[in-house]
Amino acid sequence: MIESIISTILTSLWLILPAYFANSSPVIFGGGKPIDHGLRINGKRLFGDGKTYRGTAAGICCGILAGLLQNYIGASINAPSFPLSVLILISTGALFGDLVESLIKRRLGIEQGSFFFPFDQLDFVLGVYLFLWLFAHEWFLQHFTPMIIITLIIITPLLHVLSNAFGYLAGKKDVPW
Numbered sequence: 001m002i003e004s005i006i007s008t009i010l011t012s013l014w015l016i017l018p019a020y021f022a023n024s025s026p027v028i029f030g031g032g033k034p035i036d037h038g039l040r041i042n043g044k045r046l047f048g049d050g051k052t053y054r055g056t057a058a059g060i061c062c063g064i065l066a067g068l069l070q071n072y073i074g075a076s077i078n079a080p081s082f083p084l085s086v087l088i089l090i091s092t093g094a095l096f097g098d099l100v101e102s103l104i105k106r107r108l109g110i111e112q113g114s115f116f117f118p119f120d121q122l123d124f125v126l127g128v129y130l131f132l133w134l135f136a137h138e139w140f141l142q143h144f145t146p147m148i149i150i151t152l153i154i155i156t157p158l159l160h161v162l163s164n165a166f167g168y169l170a171g172k173k174d175v176p177w
Helices: 002-029 053-077 084-107 119-135 137-143 146-169
Strands: none
Touching: 002 053, 002 084, 002 119, 002 146, 053 084, 084 119, 119 137, 119 146
């Protein structure tokens, strides 16, 4: 029983790790021109200054690189591998989910950096699920079992809050969430 739970958690983390890298990299490598170019709808920014071209590109690249490294390591430990197309979908899906969540926050009048649980913690995972479901359906169904999906929905918020607290302590984030 315990071995099965541990195996499910490790497999879940393995499968979502490229998205974790894609989602966290803009905090480190971001900055520059905002994607929304300052566009406002009803006086509210579309996405805000936190969503930039450089951060998005860095996130996609870091997610892909993490997955390629996993493919290299995974060959020796019998772990699932990622076709390049799937790595692109995971990385862009993660950032798309985050972008949609920012759009929703701005429309609701929630400021950038404000706590928005559980959406701040799960937006990128839901974006990955959506992109894989739409564009790599067979691969998604083969690897993302219902137990994997549920496991990630449970553990991702905890890991997200812990990593953001670390980013805050390291001076890379303005708020600890």
